[in-house]
Amino acid sequence: MKLKYIVPVLLLALFTSCSSDDDDEAVPPVNEVENLIKVKDITNDTHTIEVYTKSGKFYTGYNDISIRIKDNTDNKYIESAVINWDPMMQMETMRHSCPKSAVSKASDKNTLYNGFIIYQMTGMNGSGWSLKIMYTVDNQEYEAEDTITVVQSEKQNVTTVTGSDDTRYILALIEPTTPKIAVNDITIGLYKMENMMMFPVVKNYTITLDPRMPSMGNHSSPNNKDLRYNNTKQKYDGKLSLTMSGYWVLNLKLIDDKDVILKGENITESHIQSSLYLEIEF
Ligand SMILES: [Cu+2]
Numbered sequence: 001m002k003l004k005y006i007v008p009v010l011l012l013a014l015f016t017s018c019s020s021d022d023d024d025e026a027v028p029p030v031n032e033v034e035n036l037i038k039v040k041d042i043t044n045d046t047h048t049i050e051v052y053t054k055s056g057k058f059y060t061g062y063n064d065i066s067i068r069i070k071d072n073t074d075n076k077y078i079e080s081a082v083i084n085w086d087p088m089m090q091m092e093t094m095r096h097s098c099p100k101s102a103v104s105k106a107s108d109k110n111t112l113y114n115g116f117i118i119y120q121m122t123g124m125n126g127s128g129w130s131l132k133i134m135y136t137v138d139n140q141e142y143e144a145e146d147t148i149t150v151v152q153s154e155k156q157n158v159t160t161v162t163g164s165d166d167t168r169y170i171l172a173l174i175e176p177t178t179p180k181i182a183v184n185d186i187t188i189g190l191y192k193m194e195n196m197m198m199f200p201v202v203k204n205y206t207i208t209l210d211p212r213m214p215s216m217g218n219h220s221s222p223n224n225k226d227l228r229y230n231n232t233k234q235k236y237d238g239k240l241s242l243t244m245s246g247y248w249v250l251n252l253k254l255i256d257d258k259d260v261i262l263k264g265e266n267i268t269e270s271h272i273q274s275s276l277y278l279e280i281e282f
Contacts (some may be wrong), residue, residue: 016059023153032077032112038068042133044144046072049133059063061157062172062189067103067113069135077111078137083174086132087148093253099170099191099199118172118189122150155279160193163254163262168193169202171252171278174235179242179282183223186240187233188278190254201234208253209238210267210274213246218272243282250278 037056042049052066067085083103089096092136103115122128126149134143159174175187190206191199207227212218227238241250251274253264264276 012277014191020077028099029120032068032106032109033066039065040146040148042131042144044074044142046142047135047144048072048077049135049144050229051131058117058126058148059151059157062174063119065115065117065231066106068111068113069137074203080112080137081112082136083113084134085115086134087119088130088132089121089123091123091128094196096196099172099189099201108233113138118158118170118191119242120170120172121154122156122170125127126150126152128255143279154280157278159276161254161263161276163256164260165256165262167262169254169263170196170199171207171254171276173250173278175241176280178214179240179280181242181244184240184242186227186238186250188193188238189238190236201233201236204257205227205236205262206255207238208255208264209240210249210251211240211242211248211280212267212272213248215247218267242265242282245282247281248279249270249273250280252276252278 001149012276033052034049035242036052036054039053039056039058042051050068050070053063067083067225069081071078085100085103087098087100089152091208097219098120099118101115103113106112106114129150130145132145160170162168169192170191170193172189174189175183190202190205192202195198209224209226210220211224221241221243223239223241225239227236230237253274254276256262264274265271267274
């Protein structure tokens with residue numbers, strides 16, 4: 001089709017669709033998944049569970065996830081479900097889960113439910129993970145499960161380490177999602193690997209922060225603030241000063257509630273990177 005014909009056809013399509021909408025209903029329905037992209041439909045005989053993120057993908061690290069459940073018989077979205085989920089990675093010799101939140105109704109939505117999952121690793125080509133959704137509608141219990149793809153993040157935004165207390169910890173960078181040349185709010189999630197399935201939040205520790213630019217003499221930045229536990233968010237909050245764009249290593253130390261350093265070291269001329277770190281590039 002020639003270009004000069006395309007614009008009139010598009011305009012025509014626009015007008016016809018608008019006028020037919022006006023005939024059907026006075027108020028257009030609110031799009032509850034605006035700015036979200038579907039990752040996957042997980043289905044069973046009765047329902048289709050739509051899983052959304054901002055990017056339309058799952059990545060290693062922290063994932064903010066939205067869910068809605070469609071009734072397959074009338075294509076209506078469920079407004080009062082109780083939802084739980086179970087992410088699982090099948091490895092060669094064992095299975096394990098990962099840190100996750102509860103799933104709760106999005107405060108300003110009728111059909112949308114929210115939570116987060118922190119995938120601490122992924123397999124070849126993003127393989128290995130599955131996601132099971134358990135939910136109750138009208139006192140009836142259901143579940144649906146499918147394999148999912150978890151894409152490897154380019155930078156280390158999540159790390160699993162063993163502390164001097166012989167405990168396995170998972171740290172995940174949650175904020176900033178869009179770092180700026182400024183003093184940024186930084187949020188980290190800290191979880192203990194109690195066993196393969198249980199990853200409870202660790203409270204009242206301290207995470208010290210020393211951001212460095214390895215490409216520029218490993219310089220640091222002023223006005224950083226170590227991360228402290230925020231009981232309301234159940235996460236750790238601090239300040240991250242980024243004085244220029246580029247690649248930064250966030251050197252960390254994990255200190256428990258008795259002031260014992262569990263992991264990580266100070267940065268010196270001869271020790272240029274902590275054994276506990278996360279990365280940012282922007
Ligand atoms: Cu694994």
